[in-house]
Amino acid sequence: MTAMAIMFKLLAIMVVILTCAFFFGLLFKKGRDR
Template sequence: MILLFKLLAVMVVILTCAFFFGILFRKGRGGR
């Protein structure tokens, strides 16, 4: 059960990082 929770946490972190990187990349490209 703990292993599953760790896997889920890692997936959430990766998704969040990808989401933030996408926003920063889009803002840096289109904003300036």
């Protein structure tokens, strides 16, 4: 594996985590409002 491939994999993992956190935040906000 090249350094670029490792960097790309880390970036992809970070994006997935951020997306999950964003959606969970939206769901939590909606749940609290109702």
